[in-house]
Amino acid sequence: xxxxxxxGTVVATRKDEKxxxxxxxxxxxxxLDGTLLSRYTVAVDAVGAGVGELVLTAAGSSAxxxxxxxxxxxxxxxxxxxxxxxxxxEIQFQK
Amino acid sequence: xxxxxxxGTVVATRKDEKxxxxxxxxxxxxxLDGTLLSRYTVAVDAVGAGVGELVLTAAGSSAxxxxxxxxxxxxxxxxxxxxxxxxxxEIQFQK
Amino acid sequence: xxxxxxxGTVVATRKDEKxxxxxxxxxxxxxLDGTLLSRYTVAVDAVGAGVGELVLTAAGSSAxxxxxxxxxxxxxxxxxxxxxxxxxxEIQFQK
Amino acid sequence: xxxxxxxGTVVATRKDEKxxxxxxxxxxxxxLDGTLLSRYTVAVDAVGAGVGELVLTAAGSSAxxxxxxxxxxxxxxxxxxxxxxxxxxEIQFQK
Amino acid sequence: xxxxxxxGTVVATRKDEKxxxxxxxxxxxxxLDGTLLSRYTVAVDAVGAGVGELVLTAAGSSAxxxxxxxxxxxxxxxxxxxxxxxxxxEIQFQK
Numbered sequence: 288x289x290x291x292x293x294x295g296t297v298v299a300t301r302k303d304e305k306x307x308x309x310x311x312x313x314x315x316x317x318x319l320d321g322t323l324l325s326r327y328t329v330a331v332d333a334v335g336a337g338v339g340e341l342v343l344t345a346a347g348s349s350a351x352x353x354x355x356x357x358x359x360x361x362x363x364x365x366x367x368x369x370x371x372x373x374x375x376x377e378i379q380f381q382k
Numbered sequence: 383x384x385x386x387x388x389x390g391t392v393v394a395t396r397k398d399e400k401x402x403x404x405x406x407x408x409x410x411x412x413x414l415d416g417t418l419l420s421r422y423t424v425a426v427d428a429v430g431a432g433v434g435e436l437v438l439t440a441a442g443s444s445a446x447x448x449x450x451x452x453x454x455x456x457x458x459x460x461x462x463x464x465x466x467x468x469x470x471x472e473i474q475f476q477k
Numbered sequence: 478x479x480x481x482x483x484x485g486t487v488v489a490t491r492k493d494e495k496x497x498x499x500x501x502x503x504x505x506x507x508x509l510d511g512t513l514l515s516r517y518t519v520a521v522d523a524v525g526a527g528v529g530e531l532v533l534t535a536a537g538s539s540a541x542x543x544x545x546x547x548x549x550x551x552x553x554x555x556x557x558x559x560x561x562x563x564x565x566x567e568i569q570f571q572k
Numbered sequence: 573x574x575x576x577x578x579x580g581t582v583v584a585t586r587k588d589e590k591x592x593x594x595x596x597x598x599x600x601x602x603x604l605d606g607t608l609l610s611r612y613t614v615a616v617d618a619v620g621a622g623v624g625e626l627v628l629t630a631a632g633s634s635a636x637x638x639x640x641x642x643x644x645x646x647x648x649x650x651x652x653x654x655x656x657x658x659x660x661x662e663i664q665f666q667k
Numbered sequence: 668x669x670x671x672x673x674x675g676t677v678v679a680t681r682k683d684e685k686x687x688x689x690x691x692x693x694x695x696x697x698x699l700d701g702t703l704l705s706r707y708t709v710a711v712d713a714v715g716a717g718v719g720e721l722v723l724t725a726a727g728s729s730a731x732x733x734x735x736x737x738x739x740x741x742x743x744x745x746x747x748x749x750x751x752x753x754x755x756x757e758i759q760f761q762k
Contacts, residue, residue: 288613288615288646290614295414295470302463303462313469347632348442352645353588360445360446362440364645367587367591369583369584370584372581372583375580376623379580396524397524398523398543443538457537484754485754486753488749488752493713495732549729550733551668551729552729573708574708632728634741634742637740652679652686653680657676658678659674659675660718
């Protein structure tokens, strides 16, 4: 999974019918301490994430293993909201 | 999913029989404000997208989860046309 | 899908038994006008492509969605031969 | 599979319900001798790996082929703990 | 598929039970003439490949389509040993 921060939203009226009701969020990759990197992806939210939160994103077919993404043309899902990240015994990020 | 702009079309007469009727579009990656990047992919259109439109593309097995791409040798599908993109409360792109 | 040019062949006598009869071609990535790039992949041919032709390649599980690649340990398939590519109304490539 | 070192942990209270009980570890890519590289991923542990151990990580749908990851929205799993790595007859890493 | 050379082995006693009996080889990417590149992957051997041989590796779910890798948490498999590679009519590699 990838660590990233929710930074925005995408509105798309015309889309595959299976996507109706899916919330499309922009997730920007981050370092483990939450520092923003230049890469981003558009992911469907499965956990009620909001802008500003650090999240984990799963990609590929694994993105379709939640109740809200099953069998949909979606290749990235937010499946967890990060509370804290610890590396070598030190807290890198704390919500 | 990836944000990109439809910039062109591919014509291919000789192709796997499952691809007959599939519209092959060239999608160039963009920044969130629509600025073109140098990467592109060829994707099948599932939503009636046209040249010049900003779209979302799903890749891998997820690309086969629409009615028009099911069970086909296709690894990228346009599954949404972007109306607007908002980042940190500011509109980055508006159709 | 990726645009590339067939530039060569791989011969492999010792291989998984499911691969017997599969033609292994070397596909070099190209720009949309056919200019060769430095990346290449080895793909199974599903459409009778020959050296020198511009083709589309599908990767991952999508590569197994043709009759000749079904259920085989193959992660790239040539599923179309490109006739022409048009970008912003201009022909970039014509066979 | 990718060789990496377990360097930390992620705590996430709010997550897809299928993830309850899954241990989320931060795996940093390494050279074959265990030298740390700058890339990392978050993976679910399927083998009882601990911080400091060199491990193998499988990505994509293959990450869902263990008992603890089956049908879950998980795209990376630690499926082996490395004892030793030998390259050209020389030991590069020994636990 | 990717062209690479088998350069070493990984020993892992503690691993997912499905991996018992799987031979884990280190495959270093090469140019088409066999020149070593800096990328490598760990792949399961499905064809009896040995150190020093040039091989083809399939990645992702396709890596699970051989008898020895079926349903296992494995994302790369050696599915062919290269005898020769020909590009633009010239032999680049000959075993």
